[in-house]
Amino acid sequence: QCFSSVELFAIHNLSEGSAVGHSEFKEFCPTILQQLESGACASENLENEENEQTEESRPSSAEVWGFGFLSVSMINVASLLGVFIVPCTEKAFFRRVLTFFIALSIGTLLSNALFQLIPEAFGFNPQEDYYVSKSAVVFGGFYLFFFTEKVLKMLLKQKDQVRLSRGCSERCSGGMQQEQQGWLTPVNPPVPQHHHGHSHYGPEALPSKKDQEEGASQSACYWLKEVRYSDIGTLAWMITLSDGLHNFIDGLAIGASFTVSVFQGISTSVAILCEEFPHELGTQGQELTAGSWCALFFNFISACCCYVGLAFGVVAGSHFSANWIFALAGGMFLYIALADMFPEMNEVSREDEQNGSTLITFAIQNAGLLTGFTIMVLLTMYSGQIQI
Template sequence: MAPGRAVAGLLLLAAAGIGGTAAGPGLAFSEDVLSLFGANRSLSAAQLARLLEQLGAAPAEGVAEQGQLHFNQCLSAEEIFSLHGFSNTTQISSSNFSVICPAVLQQLNFHPCEDRPKHKTKPNISEVWGYGFLSVTIINLASLLGLVLTPLIKKSYFPKILTFFVGLAIGTLFSNAIFQLIPEAFGFNPKSDNYVEKAVAVFGGFYVLFFFERVLKMLLKAYGQNDHTHFSNDDFGPSREKTHQPKTLPAINGVTCYANPAVTEPNGHIHFDNVSVVSLQDGKTESSSCTCLKGPKLSKIGTIAWMVTLSDALHNFIDGLAIGASCTLSLLQGLSTSIAILCEEFPHELGDFVILLSAGMSTRQALLFNFLSACSCYVGLAFGILVGNNFAPNIIFALAGGMFLYISLADMVRN
């Protein structure tokens, strides 16, 4: 007996009395069926399909069941033949007709080929807009998490915290591009394409080489043979004398600045314990590790700040698209999408805030531009609701993924 035959089919077979040998009344019944639907006391796959159609157990046209055949699937005549080891050209005689009877009876009893209407009600338009805007507002509050860092800016241990969050931003941007944006741009399905393992390999290949390079530099430096360093000879002069008391720098454009001598360098670089976090483009020593109360001119802010703001706005726009399209299908799906985006935005926005600070922005400027980029999520939400799930922003996914890779690898890792 074929392994795909259901227990229910066996019960129906026993109740019908056609199990065992095809003899006596059972043989007569089989011959009646074969003479009615077959030819020459045999039944082909096409004739079996006509039998299923007469019984109301035939699959609808264009309906294809994927995966392994089992008792609760809608089976075509060819699939019943294949399930029992017969080819499509086989002629079923009365002697082996009882072999396929359980499958026919099962299709007739369970009605798996019937189209059962799914009564799914979509949320009304007011619920979609209301819950969508609520979700985006909660997500955008993550962009204000930088406020918790404001009291720590003048502390002596703030450079270490800054370095940690810059690393957090690198990991978030890089992993977001590799695991989410670029696969979405190519239209990969994580359940069928198995791209996650390949993305992990890309991620691991980068960090293995990066770790090897760092270890090699440490070994060469220990033996005094490191000729590839971020520091010049002047960096290790008397000016490297550390003190943990902040000092006031001369006023620049009428704005008071504070500098930590532990991170002030004469060549215009900011150094945190032998790690260069950001290079100031103007090269002025007065602006080293400088936190201004009112904020510098926008022209004095590093280019990386604007790149982060722009790419983050694109990313938030895409997040809004996903939330809007999900909410139009069901509120539960919109909620699950919003929770996933919130978990990703929590470290992302915090890391972006620290990048803006390290690029030369004041606290107020960093909060303002970080929040403005987050507000693009509202635009994406509106577009996603209006267009629904018929829009595939593959080009935007690819563009944002490329920007995230460039920022994390070209601009941030070297610092």
Template sequence: MHDFPILCAALCLGFLLSKAPGFKAETLHHDFLQDILTVYGQDRLLDINGINTLLETVSQGKPAELDIINAHAQCGSAEEILALYGLSNQTHLDKGHLRTICPTLLNRALLPPCPLQAAEPKIHIGSQVWGYGFLAVTIINLASFLGLALIPFTKKPYFPKVLTYFIGLAIGTLFSNSVLQLIPEALGFDPKADNYVMKAVGIFGGFYLLFFTERILKMVLKTDHEHGHSHFSPPEVPQQNGAAVIAITSFSISNSDKSSMTSEATVEQTPPSRGCCARLASVKTLAWMITLSDALHNFIDGLAIGASFTVSILTGFSTSIAIVCEEFPHELGDFVILLNSGMSIRQAVLFNLLSAMSCYVGLVLGILLGSTFAPNVIFALAGGMFLYIALADMFPEMNAIAKEHRGNIKTDVAFFIIQNAGLLTGFSVILLITMFAGDINLG
């Protein structure tokens, strides 16, 4: 079997040399044969020494070490070579077809193949990948702790508007990162070669068109109060089992609810005489559920970040931007629920820090898997997760905050503008990174 390529090349060589005097080559034939004459001949003519060199090269089964780089050597598969000659529909080749493709086969046998692509190695994990990866995860974890510092500001009248913008920003970045980068990467698409970016923009366009139309109709027709109910600020906080509490209800808690929650959390942390185990035993089940689910969530985030950095630095930063925008409002809600579930501030910080460590574990695993195997599965998993978080979790939250604080038309329009600003800002940032990733060099 190993002699078949040599035999094929030798037959092509003999066939072409026997037909050389009257051979009228087309453009492709001329290019391929001219390369051979340039490398093995003198003044683009082949003498007996050149023929001996050709035969020696063919008999060795590999091209000689050449200083001249071939510009026309084909790197494609058999299907691509047939397509080059318009023979894609041929399942079997006859003598005439073989005569047609012989210059390409001879070129492949005698000249170094794919000189321009020979430098594409297996993914190399450089120090930049590890450095930028750990930097991104650290920034994300610090941003999550920012939620704790902002808890006192939740009583301010302007805070719902600020939070609405950040939730809209998170939706825009998560959604666009999923449809513009993660899912296309999972499918093996390249933004420069496959030209899918504008089509993916159409996906966001369809989503945004319906969102814009629905919000306008609800403001004009005032239908928000006619059906459904608020998913936030429940009138009673469960006392026995926190399983029925929704984790992100803290986003739109009224001032009275926040005061009661803060006072309750303060009462829980006042007794200094209780031991650590006793205080942990009083923590509601919901707090442990949130901590464990947050650790799993952070682990998957780390996987996505690590795999993204193995593709390119900008892809890694794009995924990190989407995650940090999502982590801020998410962790803010988690902190309030943890405090309300019986944890002290110190305990809430400690357990949040422990769950954040899983992001580093996911980062290391994501980099190792992304550089060893194709990271497509990780991208597909992260893309689906980002879509779910953006559309099933955060989008209803953003609408519920606006519904909770709606009043006159001026307030409704203000929330609508803030929602649009967050969505469009997040989408635009990821879109620009995707479109100009090849033109930006981070060193």
């Protein structure tokens, strides 16, 4: 413990106004030597110097608001581009491009949470605490199970296809033998007869194949065909509210990050940008069913929530500890990456996998995941050397 001058005087039963002579100074000497040898005051002075350097390295209010507003605006403009890309959704290459961007968002969000947000919430410094390698192992555990699961599914799928092809060939050969021997059964099942001997089901009473297909499509794709305008408005508002809350937390994380350092804010903004672009493609595709102007209106409302979150994040990070906001944002990033974007990536790539492009889809997913991981690792490792 580093004693102050008042505490030193009190230890030797002296008041603050007491005169210190030769005899009193001799009594002080052992205590002063103990303080010098223990290094208690030196460590406290070093901590004070580090705090002063941290305060000096913090960006000014103008930089925080300027960079924060610019980052949020760039993210909103990038998400707005989804409105103009929606007409390209019918192209053959669109699903593969979207798969890459979704995988990229998973890699950046997960890596940003593991390498920056969660360690920052615990007060770790990547240049001093050397946690980057352990965070990389955490990501490696996720990637190992992802890689193993995909490889096993591809191998089992090929095995099932071989088994089905053999069974089909056996059934086809058996069917040809039955046809040659005249063992053909009627295709249409008999119409049920009433006990009086006549049928209560006329040809017009039985549902046709066309009616069955229309009924199935209407029940399965209710939001895609023959939707009332009021239902479209309700769906769009529900999407806007959930997306607005999502954008509010994004803005909160960006604002708090810029109060710590400009570099931290840019890293968080890059992760959110990689996540917002593929996410907005899905929501705007449903909002566009209400009309292009309505889609722009709903997107504008959602974007305003991001600016509101930015303001709250800057105020909270400037006057309170930003670690709590980083903890909240880290948990949100983990949820979005693993519980939201990961199933969406599997859903988007399912059609390509069914068409026999499993290996190409797997390569695209790996490229996106590893690209996002590499970006965040480089930003974290060289954060001290990058000057902005």
